[in-house]
Amino acid sequence: MSVLILAEIDNGAIKKSSLEAIYYGSEVAKMKGTTATALVIGSASAGDLAAAGNFGAAKVLHANDARLAQGNIMAYADVLVSAIQHESSDVVVLAKSSLGDAVAARVSGKLKASIVSNVTELPDLSGGFKVKRSIYTGKAFAHVEMKGDCKILAIKKNAVLVSEGTATANVEVFSPALNDASFGVKVTGTHKASSSISLPEADLVVSAGRGLKGPENWGIVEDLANALGAATACSKPVSDLDWRPHHEHVGQTGIKVAPNLYIACGISGAIQHLAGVNSSKVIVVINKDPEAPFFKAADYGIVGDVFEVLPKLTKAIQALK
Amino acid sequence: MKILVCITNVPDTTAKISFTDGDTKFNKTGVTYICGPYDDYALSRAVELRDQLGGTVTVMNVGEADSEQVIRKCLAIGADDAIRVNCEPTDSYFVAEQIAVVAAQEKYDLILMGRESIDYNGGIVHGLVAQMLGIPSLSPVMKLEIDGNTAKMTREIEGGKEDIEASLPLVLGCQEPIAEWKIPNMRGIMTARTKPLRVLEPVGEGLTVTSKYELPAPKGACKMVSADEAEKLIDLLKNEAKVL
Ligand SMILES: Cc1cc2nc3c(=O)[nH]c(=O)nc-3n(C[C@H](O)[C@H](O)[C@H](O)COP(=O)(O)OP(=O)(O)OC[C@H]3O[C@@H](n4cnc5c(N)ncnc54)[C@H](O)[C@@H]3O)c2cc1C
Ligand SMILES: Nc1ncnc2c1ncn2[C@@H]1O[C@H](COP(=O)(O)O)[C@@H](O)[C@H]1O
Numbered sequence: 001m002s003v004l005i006l007a008e009i010d011n012g013a014i015k016k017s018s019l020e021a022i023y024y025g026s027e028v029a030k031m032k033g034t035t036a037t038a039l040v041i042g043s044a045s046a047g048d049l050a051a052a053g054n055f056g057a058a059k060v061l062h063a064n065d066a067r068l069a070q071g072n073i074m075a076y077a078d079v080l081v082s083a084i085q086h087e088s089s090d091v092v093v094l095a096k097s098s099l100g101d102a103v104a105a106r107v108s109g110k111l112k113a114s115i116v117s118n119v120t121e122l123p124d125l126s127g128g129f130k131v132k133r134s135i136y137t138g139k140a141f142a143h144v145e146m147k148g149d150c151k152i153l154a155i156k157k158n159a160v161l162v163s164e165g166t167a168t169a170n171v172e173v174f175s176p177a178l179n180d181a182s183f184g185v186k187v188t189g190t191h192k193a194s195s196s197i198s199l200p201e202a203d204l205v206v207s208a209g210r211g212l213k214g215p216e217n218w219g220i221v222e223d224l225a226n227a228l229g230a231a232t233a234c235s236k237p238v239s240d241l242d243w244r245p246h247h248e249h250v251g252q253t254g255i256k257v258a259p260n261l262y263i264a265c266g267i268s269g270a271i272q273h274l275a276g277v278n279s280s281k282v283i284v285v286i287n288k289d290p291e292a293p294f295f296k297a298a299d300y301g302i303v304g305d306v307f308e309v310l311p312k313l314t315k316a317i318q319a320l321k
Numbered sequence: 322m323k324i325l326v327c328i329t330n331v332p333d334t335t336a337k338i339s340f341t342d343g344d345t346k347f348n349k350t351g352v353t354y355i356c357g358p359y360d361d362y363a364l365s366r367a368v369e370l371r372d373q374l375g376g377t378v379t380v381m382n383v384g385e386a387d388s389e390q391v392i393r394k395c396l397a398i399g400a401d402d403a404i405r406v407n408c409e410p411t412d413s414y415f416v417a418e419q420i421a422v423v424a425a426q427e428k429y430d431l432i433l434m435g436r437e438s439i440d441y442n443g444g445i446v447h448g449l450v451a452q453m454l455g456i457p458s459l460s461p462v463m464k465l466e467i468d469g470n471t472a473k474m475t476r477e478i479e480g481g482k483e484d485i486e487a488s489l490p491l492v493l494g495c496q497e498p499i500a501e502w503k504i505p506n507m508r509g510i511m512t513a514r515t516k517p518l519r520v521l522e523p524v525g526e527g528l529t530v531t532s533k534y535e536l537p538a539p540k541g542a543c544k545m546v547s548a549d550e551a552e553k554l555i556d557l558l559k560n561e562a563k564v565l
Contacts, residue, residue, distance in 0.1 A: 073448070074457055098444075098478060102460060105448025108414060114528030115413055117443040130532070137439055139338040141535040148528045154445075185457050185487040192481030200479055204564070228565070246463070246498070247477055252334050252439060253358050253497065261564040272334045275439075278537070282562045284554065285543070295543050300557060304548025316552035320559070 002037045002059070003029040004089035006080055006100060007052065009042040016201050017095035017157060019055045024122065024153075024160045025093040026056025031125050032091070037061060038169070039083045041068050041076055046171060053169035055162065061086070061174035067183065071099050074182035077106035082176035084111070084150065092152045097200065104152050113150035120156050137252055137275035156279065157200070157258040199248065202231035205259045207250060207277070209235035211266015211287065211306055215243035220310040221265060227317040233257065235267050251276035265306045269294020286310070322376035322467065324367045325429040327420055327446070328395055329357040329410075329438040330388035340534040347534070356391045359435025359461075363493075365500035366465055367433050368399035374467060377401045379427075383410045383419045389518065396513035397505035403518040412527030413441070417449030419523055424454055429490060431472070436461035436494040444494065451492035459485060460494025 005025040007018035014022075018038075026036035035058035040049060042064065049060045063079050080103060084092060092107070094100040096117060108115040116131050120141065124130040129146045134156060199205065206225040212218065218232075225232045232248060239249035250257050252272040258279035265286045267273060274297050277283065285298040286309050295301045302309055332338070333353040341348045356364070367378045380400040382388045385407065392403045406419040424432060432451075437444040444460065451458030463482065464475035467489075474485045477496065505513070546554045559565040 073459075077452070096444075098461065098476075101444040102448045102458060105413075105445045106452040106458075108445070109417065109449045109452030112414070112528070115443075115445060115449075116529060117413075117441070117445055132535075135441055135534075136332070136338045137442055139537070140340070141537070142531045143533045143535070145530045145532055146528065147530070185459065185485060187483050187485055189484035190478075190481065191483070192478070196480060198479050247480060247482070256442075261558065261562075275334070282558070282564050284558070297540060298543040299540070299562065300554060301543045301545050302548050302551055302554060303545070304551070309548055309551045312551040313555060316555040317565075319552075320555065320565075 001032070002035045002087045002089055003032065003091045003093060004084055004087050005036060005038045005057065006092065006094040006103065007038045007040045008095070008097060008099060009040060009044050010198070012044050013048045014040060014044065014052060015095070017097065019052070020157070020160065020162055021093050021095040021155055022052055022055040022057050023162045024155055027122055027160060028091055028093065035059070037087050037089070039063065039080060039174070041079055043069070049171045050168045053167040054164045056165065057169040060169045060171045062171055063174045063176070065175065065178060067178060070187050072183055072185060073099065073102045073106065074185070075178055076103045077110065078179055078182055079176055080107050081110055083174065086174070090150050092150065094154055096154045096156055101154055104154055108152050111150050112148060113152050114146040114148040115152040115154070116144050116146060117154040118156045119153045120159050122160060123153070134279065138256065138278040139275065158279070158281070193245070197229070197231040199231045199233055199255055199257060202257070203260045204228050204230035205233050205257055205261070206230045206263045206265065207233035207235070207267060208238065208265040208306070209267030210237050218244070220307065220314070224263070224310050224314045224317070227314045235273055264294055265310060267294060268292050269297060322370060322374045322431065323427070323429045324371060324376065324378045325424060325427070325432045326360070326364045326367045326378060326380045326395070326400065327432065327434045328360040328364065328380055328382050328391065329435070329440065330354050330382060330384050330391045331357050331438060331440045334358065334439065338536070340536070344534045345532070354387070354391055356395060357435045357438050359437060359494070359496055361502050362497055362499050363433035363435055363495040364395055364398060364400065365503045366495060368503060369500055370467060379404060381405070381420060381423060383408065383416045385409060392518060393513050394505060396516045397509040398503045399509065402516055404521060405518065406521045406523050408523040411531060412529045413443050413445040413449060415525060415527035417446050417453060418525045420446070420450045421453035422524055423521070424450065431489060432492040434492065434494050436496045447492045447494040454492070456490050456492060457487055458492035458494070459487070461496040462493045463496055463499055465493065465495070465499055
C-alpha cells in the first residue's frame, strides 16, 4: 500500500518539481504509516535515482525501455497503472505539468480513480481524504473530499516545504509489458530553447511587459535575470507581438508560475496577468506609473523608469557576489 | 469531418470571485459568464476546419440551464448544433463521463477542448475522455492541420514546442495561436436561435465532493523603494523577504 509518485526526468535527472512531489508523497506515506515509492520513466543515472531517497522515497521503480524516451502519454499511463498494481498503491502523487496531467488523467480514467489537480497543501486524513486545491486561476481555494479506492493528486509548486535528508532509495528496474497500440502518436520534431531555466520550475522570475517598448530592449531584462539566476517571462501582448516566444507568456491564458520571487517590469498588472502570477511568494513591481494596478498586488514596488532601474538592480546583485 | 467541441460556461476573466452560504456556494451575483477562453480557440479552429473540409461542428456543455446563453453564442459563431447535459459540473471524472457517453455513440473524428477550464484549471478532462474512448489525447495544441486521416500538430512543451502526427480520432486540448477568436455576426445570431440544442440527463456520479471554498489571505501593503535608491530593494529582498 505504498504511496506512489510519478517523477519526471529532464536531461537525465529527476525534475525539481518531481523531487517536491516525492517529498510530498513521502509525507503522505508517513501520515498513512507506509512508505513512498517513486516511479521514474526514462534514462537517468543510478546515483540520481538513489538520491530520490534524500526526498523521502524508500524505493525507486526505474522504467527505462528505449521506447519510453519520447514522453508518450498513453505508454506512460500503462506503465503507471502497472506500478500502481505492483505497489498496491491507493494514493498517487505527481507534480502538475503538461505530461504529468495528461498521464494522470488517463490513469484516473483506467482505474476510476478520483483525481484533483492544483493541490496546494498536504491532505487532511482525519475522517476521509480531504485536499485543498487552487481554483479560479489562483483567485480562490476549494476543500475537496476525495472518494474511491485510489486517489490521484497533481500538486502545485510549493504545496509542501521540502527539507532534504541523506537517505538512499533502493532502485529496482521495472519492465512492465508495453502495448504497441499505445505508440500511435509520433513526435516528428522538437524545438527547445537549450540553456534557459524552465519557467514553471523557476524559483526566481524576471518578467517584462509592453513598457519595454520593443524586443531590442530585452537585454536589460536578461541581464537582471542572469545576475539572479532567474527565468524570464513576459505579458501576453509581448508574446502576441512576437517580441518574446509564446512559452514565456504568463497569465490567465499562459503559464501559471509560483516562484519565490516574481519581478514585474513595465507590466500594468491586468487581472488576467495577475491570474498567472498570484501564487508567487513575493512580488516586486517596477512601473513608471504610480497608479499601475500591479502595485496593489505587490509586496515591494519602485515607481520609476525600467531603463534606469533595471541596470541598477543588476549592478547591486552583482555586487553581492 | 465530424467535430465535437466541449465548452465551459465560466466567470469572465475579470470577475471578482466570492462565495455565499457560509463559503459553500459560488456567488453568481453580478458575474458575467463567458465561454472559456481556451474553449473559444477550440471552437474557432473547429469552425475553420468544417468550412474547409465539410462536415459538422457540435458544441457540448455539461452544465445547468444558465449555460444556454453561452451555448447559443457558440452556435452564433458557427457550430451546427449543441448538446447540454443537465447537471452541475463539479468533478472532472463525472464531466468526462458525460462527454464520453455521447462521443461513444456519435463517433466524432475530432474532439476539441480547451487546454484547461478557467474555473477548475484541471487540464484533466481531455485525457479522461480520451481514455474512456480508448483514443489518444494531446494538449496544449497550438497548431492543427488535417491531412486525410492524419492530424499534424504543434504542441507546447516546457520551454519550447514539438511537432506531432497522429491518426484520427483524437481528443485535443487547444490554446492560441491555433485560430483567431471569432465574433458572431448578425446572420449567425439570427440562425443560432433555431439551431438544435439537445438536453440530456446525466449518468453516473462524481468521485469528489467540494465541501467549502476559501479566498486567499489579503495582501499586505506594498513597500515602496525610491528609484534613486533602487539597490535598497536588493537588500530588502535578501534580508527582509529572504528570497535571494
Ligand atoms: C481573455 C483574456 C485573456 C488574457 N490573458 C492574459 C495573460 O494570460 N497574460 C497577460 O499578461 N495578459 C493577458 N491578457 C491581456 C491583459 O488584459 C493586458 O492587456 C496585458 O496584461 C497588458 O500587458 P502589459 O502590462 O505588458 O501592457 P500595458 O497594459 O500596455 O502596460 C504597460 C505598462 O508599462 C508601464 N511602462 C511604460 N513605460 C515604462 C517605463 N519606461 N518604465 C516603467 N514602466 C513603464 C506603463 O505604465 C504600463 O503600466 C488577457 C486579456 C483577455 C481579454
Ligand atoms: N462542464 C464542462 N462541459 C463541457 N466541457 C468541459 C467541461 N469542463 C471541462 N470541459 C472541457 O475540458 C477542458 C479542460 O477542462 P479542465 O480539465 O477542467 O481544465 C475545457 O477547456 C473544456 O473544453
